[in-house]
Amino acid sequence: MQVIEAIEALRQQRKKLPGTLGLVPTMGALHDGHLALVETARSENDSVLVTIFINPTQFAANEDLDRYPRDLPGDLRLLEQCGVDLVFTPTPEVMYPARYQTYVIVEDVAQGLEGKQRPEHFRGVATVVAKLFNLAQADCAYFGQKDAQQVVVIRRMAYDLNFPLEIKIHPTIREADGLAMSSRNRYLNADERKAAPVLYRALQVVGAAYRSGERQPKILLQKAHDTLRTEALAQVEYVALNDARTLERVESPTDTPLLLSMAVRFGGTRLIDNCLLPLEFNDYAGLTATLGAINT
Numbered sequence: 001m002q003v004i005e006a007i008e009a010l011r012q013q014r015k016k017l018p019g020t021l022g023l024v025p026t027m028g029a030l031h032d033g034h035l036a037l038v039e040t041a042r043s044e045n046d047s048v049l050v051t052i053f054i055n056p057t058q059f060a061a062n063e064d065l066d067r068y069p070r071d072l073p074g075d076l077r078l079l080e081q082c083g084v085d086l087v088f089t090p091t092p093e094v095m096y097p098a099r100y101q102t103y104v105i106v107e108d109v110a111q112g113l114e115g116k117q118r119p120e121h122f123r124g125v126a127t128v129v130a131k132l133f134n135l136a137q138a139d140c141a142y143f144g145q146k147d148a149q150q151v152v153v154i155r156r157m158a159y160d161l162n163f164p165l166e167i168k169i170h171p172t173i174r175e176a177d178g179l180a181m182s183s184r185n186r187y188l189n190a191d192e193r194k195a196a197p198v199l200y201r202a203l204q205v206v207g208a209a210y211r212s213g214e215r216q217p218k219i220l221l222q223k224a225h226d227t228l229r230t231e232a233l234a235q236v237e238y239v240a241l242n243d244a245r246t247l248e249r250v251e252s253p254t255d256t257p258l259l260l261s262m263a264v265r266f267g268g269t270r271l272i273d274n275c276l277l278p279l280e281f282n283d284y285a286g287l288t289a290t291l292g293a294i295n296t
C-alpha cells in the first residue's frame with residue numbers, strides 16, 4: 001500500500017493501477033462504516049484508492065474542525081489490512097493552495113435539511129469531492145447512507161458536471177444498540193452515549209408505522225418526535241420527510257420512496273441519522289438505485 005501526499009505523485013501512481021478503480025473518500029478516524037465502504041470497493045474493483053482529508057471548507061467557523069478526531073497511523077494500519085492499493089493524505093495547502101478561488105455549488109438538493117443548518121457545508125463537500133474525482137479518475141466512488149443528503153448532492157454534482165463514474169451507496173453500519181457509526185460518536189460522554197440510540201428507535205417506530213400503512217407525513221413525523229422526546233438529553237434540530245430521489249419536502253401521503261432524516265444534539269455533539277421508507281430500501285442495491293437517483 002502506498003501513501004501519497006502530493007498531487008503529481010498521486011497522478012503518477014494512479015496511472016500504474018491496473019483495471020477498474022474504486023474510490024473511497026474519507027476524513028479519517030476510520031470506523032467499521034468506512035471499512036464497509038472499503039471492503040465493498042475492494043470486492044467490486046481491481047484497485048482501491050482511499051483518501052483521508054479533513055476538508056476545512058466544509059466546516060463553518062463555529063464547527064469542530066480543530067477537534068475533529070485524527071488518527072493517521074491507526075487509519076493506515078486498517079487500510080493496509082483491507083488490501084487498499086493507494087492512500088491519498090493531502091494537507092490543506094495541497095488541496096487549497098494560496099489564492100485558491102474555485103468552488104462547486106449544487107443548488108436545490110443542497111438547500112434544505114443539513115444545508116439549512118450548515119449553509120456553507122455542501123459547497124465545501126461538492127468542491128473537495130469534485131477535486132478528488134478529477135484526481136482519482138475512478139470508475140466507482142463509495143459513500144455511506146448515513147450522510148444521505150451528501151450522497152444526493154454528490155450524485156447531482158457528478159451528473160451535472162459529467163463525471164464518468166458510478167456513485168454507490170452503502171447502508172449505514174450501526175453499533176449493537178442501533179447508534180449509527182460516526183467519527184463524532186467519540187465526543188459523547190457516557191450519559192450522552194447511552195441516550196444516543198434514541199435516533200435509531202425513532203427511525204424504527206416510524207418504519208413500523210409506515211409498514212402498517214400509515215402514509216400521513218404529519219403523523220409519521222409526530223411519531224419520530226414523540227420517540228425522541230423520551231430522552232431528556234436529546235435536543236432535536238430537525239426531523240424531516242423528503243422524496244428520496246429529489247429531496248423535495250413531502251407534505252401529503254405518497255407511495256414514492258421517502259427519506260426520513262433527523263439531526264439531534266446531545267450536549268455539544270450533533271448526530272444525524274436517516275432511513276428510507278419503505279425500510280426494505282435499506283440494502284446496497286436498493287439504496288444505490290433509489291437515494292438521489294437522477295431521473296432527467
Ligand code: PAF
Nearest residue numbers: 025026027055125128147
Ligand atoms: O463524508 C465525509 O467524510 C466527507 O464529507 C467527504 C465525502 C470525505 C468529503 O470531505
